[in-house]
Structure formats: structure tokens, C-alpha cells
Amino acid sequence: MSRSPRPELIDADRRRLLGGAAGALLLSVLPVGARAAAPTVVAVRMWPADAYTRVTLESDAPLTFKQFLLKNPDRLVVDLEGVELNSELQSLAGKLTADDPYIQQLRAGRFKPGVVRVVIDLKTEIKPQVFTLPPVGEYRNRLVIDLYPAVQNDPLLAFLDEQQTSASAPAVAAAPTPTPASGKPQVVERSDLKVDRLVTVVLDPGHGGEDPGAVGPGGNREKTVVLQIANRLKALLEKEPNIRVVMTRDGDYFVPLGTRVRKARAAKADLFVSLHADAFTRPDANGSSVFALSERGATSTAAKWLAQTQNDADLIGGVKIDTKDIHLARTLMDLTQTATINDSLKLGKVMLGELGNINRLHKAQVEQAGFAVLKAPDIPSVLVETAFISNPSEERKLISDDYQQQMANALHQGIKRYFAANPPAPRTKVARG
Ligand SMILES: [Zn+2]
Secondary structure, eight states: OOOSSOHHHHHHHHHHHHHHHHHHHHHHHSOTTOOOOOOOEEEEEEEOOSSOEEEEEEESSOOEEEEEEETTTTEEEEEEETOOOOHHHHGGGGGOOTTOSSEEEEEEEEEETTEEEEEEEESSOEEEEEEEEOOBTTBOEEEEEEEEESSOOSHHHHHHHHHHHHOSSOTTSSOOOOOOOSSSOOSSOGGGOOOOSOEEEEEEEOOBTTBOOOBOTTSOBHHHHHHHHHHHHHHHHTTSTTEEEEESOSSSOOOOHHHHHHHHHHTTOSEEEEEEEEOOSSTTOOOBEEEEEOSSSOSSHHHHHHHHHHHTHHHHHOOOOOHHHHHHHHHHHHSOOHHHHHHHHHHHHHHHHHHTTTSOBSSSSOEEEOOGGGOOTTSOEEEEEEEETTSHHHHHHHTSHHHHHHHHHHHHHHHHHHHHHSOOOOGGGOOOO
């Protein structure tokens, strides 16, 4: 994520200004009465992943489209109206990789005057989601073609699909008994509680796919380094006999914030750790930070701003807004989270202690702000800013095997120490949806 006052927006504004000037220039040489320029596709990108493959067409004005599926063989056709075939569109076929799980081949061709037809030959039956996104950040208008498998092969995603179709009411009604943070003395010491079950840690590498997160001066992307650190941490945690790890993403693809939270709940997570790399306009900003959710108000303006930019990830990565998702998000936000936040703060404090051994701390305390990704009402959740990727020397650390492993070790120790001091309640007492 980024603490800067949106350099990407400044760039976009600058680009828009340039575009405007170029447009004016162009208009001045066109004959009177010539119609406004048709949208031009300026970039095409593909993001193949097991969960879904995304094809993005970026254009200088909104695209109008029609879509339909054809059988024997399975293919998806998207007609782009009022568009001329150009080299960008023609480059689409060359962007396909052989290991794409869903696409056999694809091509764009002139279908009839003013209509470009994109034909996607499919390896398997898919459920397409085709939608447009308005300009945001460094991106201009985008047409997004998401290809989801018709039959979900990821059990966790299959479960989520089922939840979504079977009930309009989200499965958050059965909130667990919160752990009393203070108040009545307990008869049983917490440390006496035997954890005789697997505990589930959900690791959430931030950003992904179309959303690069912050980009360092050397061009390294937040989405890449946090996934590498998450993989290292996963390997360490999985050596523990009683820890199971679930990743919200295991490749370079975009996952909406609400889906990250839902995955954690579907996995019955005992802990949720979101991994990020920080950015600021001043290149000397440095250090690691840990954030927990705040119920009301952020602890600092910077934290509030950070939460805002983080929550904007859905605008950048692009998500087809589902009304059930909105309903779920609201319900999650409305639930009382005091007990969970207290646990999150404990986890954050332990982690800061460990991080202090390997890097300077940006802030000595756990900060709090309204991060959407930390809003599971019943799962202690923290967001770790591993270092500032905008700082040249921290960027070098973030891409080094050494620092990545030190970071993974520190987070591993933090998680172990947290569980030792706060053993998760036996599963039988917790009825989660
Ligand atoms: Zn981030």
C-alpha cells in the first residue's frame, strides 16, 4: 500500500492533460463535422491463475461490448463496438501462456465495420464475468473479462460459491463466544487449555494481478515481494505439527478484499495475517509497522489515509460488485469486534517485538485504522507492513533472500508466541458459520 498523496493520480492527471492537449491538436486538423474519436484499446493484459483467468483491455474511453458463450467447442465471444482493430488488440493472441488453466487460444479480429470480435477458445466450461471499470490510479478505462470455472475445483472457493447461492443472509449470525479480554477472573487458566486441534493461520499476501500495490524506485512491486515472504512463512508454519496454513492468493492474481475475509472465515481461521510493503513520497521513510482494525477512527492521520488507499485496492484490481457482497461487508462491519480487536492488538504487539529484532520499527505501537481486510468479526487479524518499498535500501532488502527469510522467521516466531500465550478455544465451543 502507499502513504503518498497518490502520485499515481498525479500521473493520471498529467496523462489526461497531455491526452487533452493531443486531442485538441487532433481535432483541429479534422474536417468540420468529423465525429469524436472512437475508443482506442491502449493495452491488453492477461492474468492466468488457478482461481480464474483475467483478460484486461485498457482503452482511452469506455468500451461498449456484447458477450455470448458458444458450445462445441466451448468458447466465449466478446464483441467490441465502435473500436478499430489495432496492434494492441492483435497482440492479445501472443499474451497467452500454454499453462493457462482456462484458455486454449484467443484472437481479436475485425468482425464487421466498427466491430472487433474477441474469440476465446476454452479448455473447460467457464462462467464468465465481463464488466467495465472507470479510470483509477494509473489505469484508464478497462474492460475486464474474468473466466471462472463452471465447476469450482478449489474446495474453499466451492464452499464460498455455495454460501453465496444458498443463502441471502451471510453466515455471520453464529458469532463465536468472544474471549473475555478482561473482567471476571476465569476458573481455568488460559495456559491450561489444551489445544488438541489443528489451528488455521490464513496468510494474505496483499494486492496481486492488476493491482501491483506500491512500486519501489527500482521497479519492484509490493504484490511480488509480499507473496514471496508469505510463501516462506507458509513453509515455516507448515513444519509445526498443529498449524495449517491457508493463503488468500497463491499466485499473481487479484482477490477482492471481501473475498479475502470470506476465505478466512470459510477456512475457520484462528488468525489472519495480511502482508504488505509500505510506501511514502519521501524516500527516507523506513521501518516495519503492524496494524489492527480500529472500531472508530484511526490512531493517526497517516493510518487513516493508509486504510483508505488499501481499501481502494478493490477499485484498482477491479471487482464486479455483488449485492450479496455488499450486504456481507456491511454485516461484518456492524458486528461488535471489541474482543477480536483486543486479541489482534495482542498479536500485533508480539509481532512488533519480533520485527524489532530484524528491522527498525516505523512506529513503536500497533497502529489502528479501518482496513476492510481486517474486518472479520471473529478472527484476530493484523496487517504487517514489512518495510518501505519506496525506500531504496529497504526495497533492496525486500527483494533479498536474506531479509525475506528473516521477516518470515520473525512472523513465524510472533505467531508461535501468540498461540503459546493465547491458545485458541477448543473448536467444540465455537460454532462458526
Ligand atoms: Zn499494500
